[in-house]
Amino acid sequence: MPPDTKDKIVYAAMMLFAQKGYGSTSVADILHAAGVNAGSLYYFFPGKQDVLLAVLDAYLRGIHPMLLEPAWKGVADPIERVFALLAQYRRALESTECTYGCPIGSIALELHEPDPAVRQLLASNFVGWLNAIEQCFIEAGDRLPADVDRRALAVFALTTMEGGVMISRTDRTLHAFDDAVRMLRDYVNRLQHAGR
């Protein structure tokens, strides 16, 4: 079963949006990368923005199979899973000379007045990520103090990753990403040792 045209368009757009951003990717770029003609794209999608919606939906459905499962392979401890996920983002930065970060975050900051449907899907992607990490901290149980807000801790992990990617991408160095993750690790360690 060869990949159908629609999937080829979405996949090509996903790669291009991650590499160059949404605004800097032209429909012609997508057509060329997908090996498809304009008529086909506009047969499946009303316009460029609807391609973005399909891409964001693909990211959303891919959170578990494409993001979390690879990162968590062989890692059972819930707290280690949080840092295993961050380590996967580090590898993405490392293997692209600090060029490739989190595509959701990039698009979220690129679009200043996004269409409501786009903004909704961006938010859903963050929520999916946060739910998974919150669950890790919940599963950590009494290794963390009871009064520590698991959801807020998940948000903190996300800001650490996104902020670290932003600064590392800007100075083309992993220092900032590593500094931020190291501080988060120290914080979580101190929480684990609190009250013992």
Next chain:
Amino acid sequence: MPPDTKDKIVYAAMMLFAQKGYGSTSVADILHAAGVNAGSLYYFFPGKQDVLLAVLDAYLRGIHPMLLEPAWKGVADPIERVFALLAQYRRALESTECTYGCPIGSIALELHEPDPAVRQLLASNFVGWLNAIEQCFIEAGDRLPADVDRRALAVFALTTMEGGVMISRTDRTLHAFDDAVRMLRDYVNRLQHAGR
């Protein structure tokens, strides 16, 4: 002394880049907002990107007078200064319905393959911010454990702010920003009480 044409262009571009981003702001937008004609802009600047360079340079020179001094007015304690600065970003989000965040961060993620001069100025802006916050943590002296890396802590504060802005802008709610800053505050509190 009326503001000269060049300054009007840079100021108008600064506002527009912050509101709509660099790519979505046309030269015509800048001309209209500045009340200036195309010939004037291209007399002072070789092109649009050079206007961006001037804007980033203005942000860099404005870090102390425009950003830090207002945030730190009446705040002497170095650690409180860190959170006073974060509170100022919160007010910017709040007063714009979570639309306006950090313009440097937005541009940093919008431009995927920035001109070296642009990337250099973005990095310098981050460095200026980090130097100031690092200095706060240094001035905190022995209120923080000696083995805590002051620079890394400053990076952590920056990722908290930038990541918090990103997520709050996306879901148009201050929850994420507040969660992240609350966690950072808890971490700093625990550091202050460590070893006592």
Next chain:
DNA sequence: GTCTATAACCCGATAGAC
């Protein structure tokens, strides 16, 4: 230094045959 007009180009989207 400032103005108007316009060149030269690229964009997203469409039309209509097949």
Next chain:
DNA sequence: GTCTATCGGGTTATAGAC
């Protein structure tokens, strides 16, 4: 479903008078 050709409009930047 797919193809080619093209429309209409917005873009950055320039030319040349003043």
